Amino acid sequence: MSMVRLSRAGRLAASIALCSIALMGCSKKAEEKADVAKSQIVARLGExxxxxxxxxxxxxxxxxxxxxxxxxxxxxxxxxxxxxxxxxxxxxxxxxxxxxxxxxxxxxxxxxxVLAKAAASREVAKKSSAIVGSDVDAYISSNPMKFANRQVASIEQIVVPTNAASQDVFEATREMKSLDEVAQKLTALGIAHSRSTGALSSADIPADVFDRIRQRQADDIFLLRGQPNSVFFKVNTVETRPLEGEAAARLARQAMQVDLARSEASLASVEAVLAAKYEGDYAEIMKIQAPK
Incomplete structure (x- = not known):
């Protein structure tokens, strides 16, 4: 009888010991997790x-x-x-x-x-991954002004925050013949601006704009409006600087990805219009016009 009690007591002690070890292990893991969580915190603001x-x-x-x-x-x-x-x-x-x-x-x-951007980015990434070397070569070949015949214009420029200037201001500078006149006008109107030198590449701006640059008169002042800034500029020189090799391939891939993004956005817009069911007056407003 006493032997049985001792055996049970031994088993109980062993169980308690095992539980203690397990608890120590759990406690250690909890502490490790807490340390990891603590290391991932860089700042606290109350809770x-x-x-x-x-x-x-x-x-x-x-x-x-x-x-x-x-x-x-x-x-x-x-x-x-x-x-x-x-x-x-x-x-x-x-x-x-x-x-x-x-x-x-x-x-x-x-x-x-955020979700719409993520969906569009996923589609662009999927199609971009299918671009191969021959696609890049074909793009470079079909866009000579961006690559083989790329031209770079050296310019003097005045940069103006677009939101600081009204349409009337831009109209008032249209007939001016020098950047000095432009600067004086902006100063008189109290519009902040900065003056510097720069460069414009036929690879980066629309072809029709660069055609105007190449056909310029000596005293022509150009205006490129954009966000956040607009630029008044005068062209000093234009020279051919071909873009070749890895730099050309890299730019071509980037341009192709931009084109894919635009194409994907346009396709999604058409699909959305076709999928939507408009109600009330909006059904007539959003009705797709049949081509004439």
């Missing part, structure tokens, strides 16, 4: 945290090169902006702004925009 994954994503969105992501000045700027956004988000949530109808619609739109 909110900023993780290394979020910071890496900010670098990606801001297109910060990999070799600059440890630069203290870059980290300070990007992380500071991320922390500021997190802080304002917490204030918005505490004020229950996420329940307001317009905010809800904006959040829905932001989600749809």
């Amino acid at each position: 909110d945290v900023v993780t290394t994954q979020e910071l890496d994503n900010e670098f990606r969105v801001a297109q910060v090169p990999a070799d600059k992501r440890k630069d203290p000045a870059v980290v300070r700027q990007v992380l500071g902006e991320l922390v500021s956004r997190k802080y304002l988000v917490r204030q918005a949530l505490d004020a229950k702004l996420d329940r307001e109808p317009t905010v809800l619609l904006d959040l829905l739109r932001a989600r749809e925009t």
